[in-house]
Amino acid sequence: MIEIKALHKSYTIGSNSLHVLKGINFTAQAGELVAIMGSSGSGKSTLLNILGMLDEADSGEYTLDGVPIKNLSETKAAKYRNKFLGFVFQSFNLINYKNAMENVALPLYYQRIPRKERIEKAMKYLEQVGLKEWANHLPNELSGGQKQRVAIARALASEPKVLLADEPTGALDSKTSSEVMDLIQKINDAGNTILVVTHELDIAHMCKRIVHLKDGVIVEDKKIKQVRASAHVQ
Amino acid sequence: MFSRDTWKEIFETIQKNKLRTFLSGFTVAIGILIFVALYGFGNGLVNTFNEFFADDANNVIYMFPGRTTIPYKGYKSARQIEFENSDLTDIKKNFAMFVEYATPRISRTNLVKYKEESNNYTNRGVDWGHQFAEKTIIMKGRYLNVEDINNNTKNAVIGRLVEQDLFGNENGIGEFIDIGGSAFRVIGVFQDEGGDNEERLIYLPYTTRQLIEKNTDKVDELIVAFKPELGYVGAMAFSNGLERFLKQKKFISPEDQNGIFIRNVADALKQNQQFAGVLQMIVAFVAFGTIIAGIIGISNIMVFTVKERTKEIGIRKALGATPKSVIVTILLESVFITTVSGIVGMLIGVVLLSYLGEKLKDYFITNPYINTGTAIFATIVLILFGALAGYVPAKRAASIKPIVALRDE
Numbered sequence: 001m002i003e004i005k006a007l008h009k010s011y012t013i014g015s016n017s018l019h020v021l022k023g024i025n026f027t028a029q030a031g032e033l034v035a036i037m038g039s040s041g042s043g044k045s046t047l048l049n050i051l052g053m054l055d056e057a058d059s060g061e062y063t064l065d066g067v068p069i070k071n072l073s074e075t076k077a078a079k080y081r082n083k084f085l086g087f088v089f090q091s092f093n094l095i096n097y098k099n100a101m102e103n104v105a106l107p108l109y110y111q112r113i114p115r116k117e118r119i120e121k122a123m124k125y126l127e128q129v130g131l132k133e134w135a136n137h138l139p140n141e142l143s144g145g146q147k148q149r150v151a152i153a154r155a156l157a158s159e160p161k162v163l164l165a166d167e168p169t170g171a172l173d174s175k176t177s178s179e180v181m182d183l184i185q186k187i188n189d190a191g192n193t194i195l196v197v198t199h200e201l202d203i204a205h206m207c208k209r210i211v212h213l214k215d216g217v218i219v220e221d222k223k224i225k226q227v228r229a230s231a232h233v234q
Numbered sequence: 235m236f237s238r239d240t241w242k243e244i245f246e247t248i249q250k251n252k253l254r255t256f257l258s259g260f261t262v263a264i265g266i267l268i269f270v271a272l273y274g275f276g277n278g279l280v281n282t283f284n285e286f287f288a289d290d291a292n293n294v295i296y297m298f299p300g301r302t303t304i305p306y307k308g309y310k311s312a313r314q315i316e317f318e319n320s321d322l323t324d325i326k327k328n329f330a331m332f333v334e335y336a337t338p339r340i341s342r343t344n345l346v347k348y349k350e351e352s353n354n355y356t357n358r359g360v361d362w363g364h365q366f367a368e369k370t371i372i373m374k375g376r377y378l379n380v381e382d383i384n385n386n387t388k389n390a391v392i393g394r395l396v397e398q399d400l401f402g403n404e405n406g407i408g409e410f411i412d413i414g415g416s417a418f419r420v421i422g423v424f425q426d427e428g429g430d431n432e433e434r435l436i437y438l439p440y441t442t443r444q445l446i447e448k449n450t451d452k453v454d455e456l457i458v459a460f461k462p463e464l465g466y467v468g469a470m471a472f473s474n475g476l477e478r479f480l481k482q483k484k485f486i487s488p489e490d491q492n493g494i495f496i497r498n499v500a501d502a503l504k505q506n507q508q509f510a511g512v513l514q515m516i517v518a519f520v521a522f523g524t525i526i527a528g529i530i531g532i533s534n535i536m537v538f539t540v541k542e543r544t545k546e547i548g549i550r551k552a553l554g555a556t557p558k559s560v561i562v563t564i565l566l567e568s569v570f571i572t573t574v575s576g577i578v579g580m581l582i583g584v585v586l587l588s589y590l591g592e593k594l595k596d597y598f599i600t601n602p603y604i605n606t607g608t609a610i611f612a613t614i615v616l617i618l619f620g621a622l623a624g625y626v627p628a629k630r631a632a633s634i635k636p637i638v639a640l641r642d643e
Contacts, residue, residue, distance in 0.1 A: 054552060054637040074633065075556040082554020093549045093640060097250040110554040115239060158554070 001162060001193050002028040002051065007060035009046055020046045022216035024060070028195065030161075033188040033226070035204035036197045038213035045166055047213065048197045052085055052164045053077045065161050082110050086155030090167035092147040094139040100126060100150045101135040107158040125153040129183060145176035152183060156192075163187065163194040169203055178232035181206045185229055202227070244567045254542075255571055258535040262572045262616055263579030265528020269521045269612050270583025270604050276517030278594065278602030283510035285600055293334070293464075294367045295473050296497040297456040297480065306487035315484050315493050319444075319451045325458060328479060332472045334461050335363030338453035340443050344414030346436065348400040355396055357413060357436040359443030359453075367457050368426065370437070375407045375422030382439040390418035393433040394425045413438070416446060469500040521612075528616055533623035536568055540627035547631050548639025557632035561625070564632075568624035569617060576613040584609065 009021040020043045028034055038044040049055035050062065053069060062069040064084055072080065086107075087093075094103045104122035113121070126132050129149040131142075139147055148168060155163055165184065169177035181203060188194050188208075196207055204210050205227045212220035248255050299315040322336050340359035345352055358364070365377045373394060382389050390413065397406045397420075406420045413436065426432035444450050460472050477496050478488070486493030540547075547560055587602045594602070631639070 049637050052552070054640070055635060075558065078551060078554050078556040081552060087552050089640070093545070093552070095546055095549055097247070102246070106550070107553040109239065109243060110550075110556075110559065112239075115242065154553070 001030045001032075001065055002026070002195075003061075003063040004051075005061040007047075007050065007062065008058045009043075009050060009055075010058060020216055021050075021057070024216075024218060026211065026218065026221075028162075028193060030193050031188070031191050033185070033194045033208045034196065035207035035210045036195060036213060037199060037201075037204050037210055039199060042213040043216045044197045044199075044213045048164055048166050048195065051162075051195065052087060053081050078110075082107060082158060084161045086158060086160035086163045088148070088151050088155050088163065088165035088168045090170040092139070092144075092151045092171075094147055094150060094154075096139050099136050099138050100131060100142065100153075103139070103150055104154045104157050107154060111158060121157055122153075125157050126150070128156070129153045143176070144172050145179055148172060148176075148180050149183060152180070152187070156187065161193065163192055165194065165196045167197055167199070169198070169200065175232075177203065178229045181229035182232075185226070240562065240566065244563060244570060247563075247567060248571065254535075254539055258532060258539070258568070258620075259571050259575035259578075261528060261531040261535060262620065263575040263582070265524055265531065265616060266576050266579035266609075266613055267583045267586075268524045269528075270580055270609050271586060271602075272517055272521040272524065273608060273612075274583070274587040274590075274602035274604045275594075275599050276514040276521070276602075277604065278590075278599035279513050279517070280510045281600040281602075282595070282598045283506050286506065291367050291369055291459060292499045292503045293459050293462045293469070294499045295458045295460065295469075295476060296499070297458070297476070298495040298497075299455075300492045300495055302486055302490050302493045304487040304490040306490065307485045309485050315486065317453045317456055319453065321480065321483070322453070322456060324483065325456070325476065325479070329458075329472065329475065332460050332464060332468075332475075334459040335361075335366065336456065336458045337361035337363040337367060338440050339364065339455045339457055340440055340453055342414070342443070345412075346396070346400070346414075347412040348406075348409065351400045351402075353399055355413075355434055355436050357390070357438055357443075359438050359440035361440060363459065364437065364457065367459055368428075368432070370424045370426055373423045373425050374405075375420070377422055377424070378437060378439050383441050386441045386445050387439060388416060388418045388442055389421040389439065391422040391424055391437040392420055393435050394423060395430060395433040396436060397423045399434075414446075466500055466504060469498060473498040473501070525612055525616060529619040529623065532568075532572060532616070532620040536620070536624040537627045539568075540564060540624070540631045544631055544634070544639050548634075548636045548641075551632075551636035552640065557629075560632040561628045564628040565621060565624050569621045572617045572620035576616055580609050580613050 004024055004026045007021055007024040010017050010019040024047060036044045036047060046055065050057045053072065069080065095106065098106070101119065101122045104125055105118040108118040108121055123132065123135060126135050129152055131146060131149055131153070134142060134146060139150070142150065168184065169180055172180060184194060184196065185206060196203070198204055205224060206229050208226050209223045211218055299317050302309070302311050302313045302315065305311045317338070319338070322338055326333055326336055337360050341356055343354055343356045346355045360378065361383055362378050362380060370377065377391055378389065381387070390411065392406065400406065400411065401409070406423060409420050410417045411420060418438065440453065458476065460469055464472060473496055477494065480494055481488055484493065550560060584604065587604060590602055592600060
């Protein structure tokens with residue numbers, strides 16, 4: 001599903017160049033639930049942004065579902081993002097003047113799906129994350145966990161090939177974190193490929209595979225026995 | 235790009251960001267409103283100036299006698315100049331090529347009586363040509379004619395308000411009124427656009443007036459109308475010629491500014507029209523300044539709006555919005571708001587102007603109006619610049635990487 005080879009990325013800050021990713025090789029199969037771990041500054045978010053086509057690599061190859069991702073125009077990148085990827089962010093990134101249902105329906109709007117169908121689909125995914133009753137609430141009327149679940153519903157709505165989650169539990173308490181991870185596990189159980197960036201070990205252990213990043217290189221890549229989050233959810 | 239869905243999305247955004255919508259709409263509406271109002275006031279000013287002169291014919295030269303200030307040809311200074319009948323005949327004879335008609339005017343105020351009613355009115359002893367010089371409009375009966383002048387008839391033409399005062403609702407034509415002790419027959423009733431005062435006048439044959447005053451041949455002022463085909467330059471030359479002629483005849487030094495006074499309506503009209511034109515230019519300049527201020531205002535709001543929405547744009551891009559769709563959404567939103575509020579501002583302005591009508595006449599603004607073309611042009615200019623002002627920041631926002639936009643707090 002995801003295949004990257006010799007990926008390099010550096011940022012220029014003033015006159016200094018910061019080499020963030022120093023040759024990453026990584027593959028993920030369909031249906032995997034991968035945790036990308038590392039301390040801050042290890043390059044894990046940068047990797048995720050490149051995978052999500054939010055950022056561009058300096059060199060290296062990246063193939064997503066058999067499509068080479070290279071030299072994309074903004075328009076093309078936007079179309080690929082819409083077609084292939086769903087994002088879940090640490091800070092939720094919901095549009096604050098749109099209610100839960102409208103937020104979920106937004107990626108479908110960019111897929112030019114008719115309005116009626118959009119609403120139906122959005123409601124379906126809201127139901128899946130257990131927030132059907134909250135469809136008409138604005139983000140600021142929702143709790144952190146609820147917001148993240150709306151964000152997950154939004155990421156799912158476009159039926160992406162890969163779900164990319166950047167510290168999805170970073171802004172949540174441990175109980176809500178478990179609820180969100182439970183949801184992510186269930187989505188993974190349904191066959192979706194999910195990449196989770198986290199620096200929390202217990203969250204990482206709820207995935208099926210941990211990739212450890214340090215100073216821009218992968219230092220460890222191991223399959224683990226998944227801890228079910230439902231055990232933590234009362 | 236212009237699908238129903240796009241518009242729905244835009245309306246939703248507009249609806250849910252009421253303050254932002256209101257601010258940008260308000261700026262545009264106020265800008266257009268002030269433009270329309272100012273421009274209309276400028277036109278109203280010109281209207282007033284034109285109205286001052288619409289009352290009288292503008293091919294007329296008025297001459298008033300004065301008092302000399304320079305001794306000349308054996309005459310002392312401070313000599314009172316007087317006009318007489320022969321001046322008029324001499325002018326007609328010497329300037330036959332230029333003169334259309336000429337009339338004297340002898341103004342007196344007398345007690346006028348009809349049955350129980352009486353009041354003081356100003357009467358003017360005039361020749362028949364006076365009707366055209368004053369643009370007197372006969373409502374009923376007739377004006378003075380050559381016969382009246384030649385035969386010193388005791389006929390009078392009275393103003394609309396004089397008839398109203400003396401006769402009430404009755405018809406005054408054919409009735410006799412007492413003017414300063416002499417009985418005159420009312421032969422006509424007139425109205426005048428010069429206002430109430432002009433409609434309280436009475437016109438008599440000047441010959442009759444002179445006969446009453448011991449058969450004098452003196453007149454108060456001379457009114458000479460020149461042929462309109464002379465044009466402005468010809469009229470100026472004619473009035474200069476008249477002045478030279480009269481000064482020579484009355485032994486007034488050519489340098490003496492006070493012996494006689496000449497008012498050339500054509501000259502005054504031209505000067506005033508130029509003045510009004512300059513005023514209108516100034517007003518138009520201020521009005522366009524308002525439009526520019528409006529453009530700057532809407533630009534500021536657009537820059538701010540786009541800045542404020544940077545994160546939202548990042549989210550939308552992450553969800554698959556192309557740069558084009560981002561620009562189109564922002565632009566259509568801004569164009570929609572500026573168009574609607576621009577038209578609203580324009581309509582309010584136009585309605586305001588028509589409501590004001592004559593209400594500002596005390597401030598020299600009569601019937602302010604704006605050409606539909608000018609109003610629409612200004613509105614379109616504002617909309618276009620509003621769109622341009624939105625396009626630049628929208629394009630920049632659409633081209634920032636989503637990851638940068640997402641980080642924006």
